[in-house]
Amino acid sequence: MAPHPDPWPAPSRPTPVDATVRLPGSKSLTNRYLVLAALADGPSRLRLPLRSRDTELMAAALRALGTRVIDAPDGDWIVEPGPIRGGVDVDCGLAGTVMRFVPPVAALADGPVRFDGDPGARTRPVATGLRALRDLGVEISDDGDGRMPFTVHGRGEIPGGRVEMDASASSQFVSGLLLAAPRFDRGVTVVHRGDPLPSAPHVVMTVEALRDAGVTVDDCEPDRWTVDPGPILPLDVVVEPDLSNAAAFLAGAMVTGGRIHVPDWPHHTTQAGDHIRDVFDAMGGDVALDRDGLTVTGPDRPSGLDVDLHDAGELTPVVAAVAAVADSPSWLRGISHLRGHETDRLAALAREIEKVGGRVEVTEDALHVVPGPPRPATIHTYADHRMAMAAAVLGLAIPGVLVEDVATTGKTLPDFPGMWEAMVAGTAPA
The missing domain is CATH 3.65.10.10 (Enolpyruvate transferase domain)
Structure with missing residues (x-):
C-alpha cells in the first residue's frame, strides 16, 4: 500500500x-465477535473480518490478556480462548470499542490491567463504564477524573447483578457490560437512566451477537437488559x-x-x-x-x-x-x-x-x-x-x-x- x-x-x-x-467487514461486528470469541468455550472462526487499526487494536488487547488470535492464510481470524491474565498493558489507540469493551473482560483477569491510548483518547468519555464496574465490585485506579489512563484490578471473577448507568454519552457502555456478562457469577442486569440512548441499534447488534453465541438475553423492557450467566458457544461467522x-x-x-x-x-x-x-x-x-x-x-x-x-x-x-x-x-x-x-x-x-x-x-x-x-x-x-x-x-x-x-x-x-x-x-x- x-x-x-x-x-x-x-x-x-x-x-x-x-x-x-x-x-x-463491519468494524462493529468484528470487534464484538472478537470479544465473544475470546470468552467462548472453544475456538472460533471469524470469516471476512475487518482488518483496520481499530480491529487490530482489539485483537492485540485480547492477545495481551491471553487469547490466541491467529491470522489464517485466507484472511480469517481463528480465536482460541485462554486463561485471562493480568499484569499487562492495553493500548486502546483511539478506539471506543477497545476502551469500553475490554475493561469488563480485564476485570476477569488474575491481576492488574492498565489502559491507555492516543493523546486524543484521554478526552473520550469512559467514566460511565468505570463507575458501572465499580458498582459491580471491581477495583479501578485512575487519576480521579474518569479518563485514561486507568488500571482495572482483576480478581478472576465478577459477582454481577443489577447496575444502573446513564449511557447517554455512548451506547458502548451498555454493550461492553453485556458482552462480558455471561462470565459474571450472576450475569448482569443493566438499566439505563438518562436521556435517550444514542446509537441504540448497536445495542441490538450486541444482543443478537450474544444470542448467536447461545447466550440468554432478556431485552423485553425498554432501557433494561438482562444477560444470564452461562457458556458462550464458539462462533463460526461471516462478518457483514x-x-x-x-x-x-x-x-x-x-x-x-x-x-x-x-x-x-x-x-x-x-x-x-x-x-x-x-x-x-x-x-x-x-x-x-x-x-x-x-x-x-x-x-x-x-x-x-x-x-x-x-x-x-x-x-x-x-x-x-x-x-x-x-x-x-x-x-x-x-x-x-x-x-x-x-x-x-x-x-x-x-x-x-x-x-x-x-x-x-x-x-x-x-x-x-x-x-x-x-x-x-x-x-x-x-x-x-x-x-x-x-x-x-x-x-x-x-x-x-x-x-x-x-x-x-x-x-x-x-x-x-x-x-x-x-x-x-x-x-x-x-
Missing part, C-alpha cells in the same frame, strides 16, 4: 461516477460489509449524479449504517436493494432534508458533506452525543464546511447546514476517520480540496484513499 501525500489532494469529478465498490464505511462511497453518487453499487448489502442487519438508504432516498437519490447488493443513483443535485440521526450518528459527517452541496438547507438532529467521539464532531463539521463556502449553525443537538458558493480549502480531520471521509466527499464535488491526515481513515478502512481514487477513476474492483 503506497503512502499518500499529506495533505491529500481529494479528487474531484465534474462528471458522474460509475463504479462497483466492495467493502470489507461495513455499511457506515459504505456511506461515503454512496455519497459519491449523490454529489456527482452518478451510480455506485455495493455488493453483498445485507437485507436484514443490525448495523446502524443501513439507515443511509433512507437518508439518500430523502435527498433525491434512487436507492435500489436487490439480491446482488445496493445501488444508489444520484440526482442532478441532492435535496436538503430534516433528519434525526440519533440512532445512526456515525453517518452524520458524510450526510453533512452531502448537505453542504445540496440545493437547499438541511437540519441534522439528535446528534449531541457526537461531541464525545474522536473529536467534537459538531464543532469540527461546522468549522470545515464553512471553509468550503457553507454556513453551519450548531445547536445543542443539531446542525443546520446551509449550502453556499463552493470554494477550495484545506480540510483538517482532527484524527477522525469520519471527518476524513466527509472531506473526500466535499472534494469530489468541490475542486481544490486538500485533506490533512487522510491516513486516519485506516482506523476503520485500510487504504481508503486508494479505494476512493479507484472509485473516482471508475476502476474500483468488483
Whole structure:
C-alpha cells in the first residue's frame, strides 16, 4: 500500500461516477465477535473480518490478556480462548470499542490491567463504564477524573447483578457490560437512566451477537437488559460489509449524479449504517436493494432534508458533506452525543464546511447546514476517520480540496484513499 501525500489532494469529478465498490467487514461486528470469541468455550472462526487499526487494536488487547488470535492464510481470524491474565498493558489507540469493551473482560483477569491510548483518547468519555464496574465490585485506579489512563484490578471473577448507568454519552457502555456478562457469577442486569440512548441499534447488534453465541438475553423492557450467566458457544461467522464505511462511497453518487453499487448489502442487519438508504432516498437519490447488493443513483443535485440521526450518528459527517452541496438547507438532529467521539464532531463539521463556502449553525443537538458558493480549502480531520471521509466527499464535488491526515481513515478502512481514487477513476474492483 503506497503512502499518500499529506495533505491529500481529494479528487474531484465534474462528471458522474460509475463504479462497483466492495467493502470489507463491519468494524462493529468484528470487534464484538472478537470479544465473544475470546470468552467462548472453544475456538472460533471469524470469516471476512475487518482488518483496520481499530480491529487490530482489539485483537492485540485480547492477545495481551491471553487469547490466541491467529491470522489464517485466507484472511480469517481463528480465536482460541485462554486463561485471562493480568499484569499487562492495553493500548486502546483511539478506539471506543477497545476502551469500553475490554475493561469488563480485564476485570476477569488474575491481576492488574492498565489502559491507555492516543493523546486524543484521554478526552473520550469512559467514566460511565468505570463507575458501572465499580458498582459491580471491581477495583479501578485512575487519576480521579474518569479518563485514561486507568488500571482495572482483576480478581478472576465478577459477582454481577443489577447496575444502573446513564449511557447517554455512548451506547458502548451498555454493550461492553453485556458482552462480558455471561462470565459474571450472576450475569448482569443493566438499566439505563438518562436521556435517550444514542446509537441504540448497536445495542441490538450486541444482543443478537450474544444470542448467536447461545447466550440468554432478556431485552423485553425498554432501557433494561438482562444477560444470564452461562457458556458462550464458539462462533463460526461471516462478518457483514461495513455499511457506515459504505456511506461515503454512496455519497459519491449523490454529489456527482452518478451510480455506485455495493455488493453483498445485507437485507436484514443490525448495523446502524443501513439507515443511509433512507437518508439518500430523502435527498433525491434512487436507492435500489436487490439480491446482488445496493445501488444508489444520484440526482442532478441532492435535496436538503430534516433528519434525526440519533440512532445512526456515525453517518452524520458524510450526510453533512452531502448537505453542504445540496440545493437547499438541511437540519441534522439528535446528534449531541457526537461531541464525545474522536473529536467534537459538531464543532469540527461546522468549522470545515464553512471553509468550503457553507454556513453551519450548531445547536445543542443539531446542525443546520446551509449550502453556499463552493470554494477550495484545506480540510483538517482532527484524527477522525469520519471527518476524513466527509472531506473526500466535499472534494469530489468541490475542486481544490486538500485533506490533512487522510491516513486516519485506516482506523476503520485500510487504504481508503486508494479505494476512493479507484472509485473516482471508475476502476474500483468488483
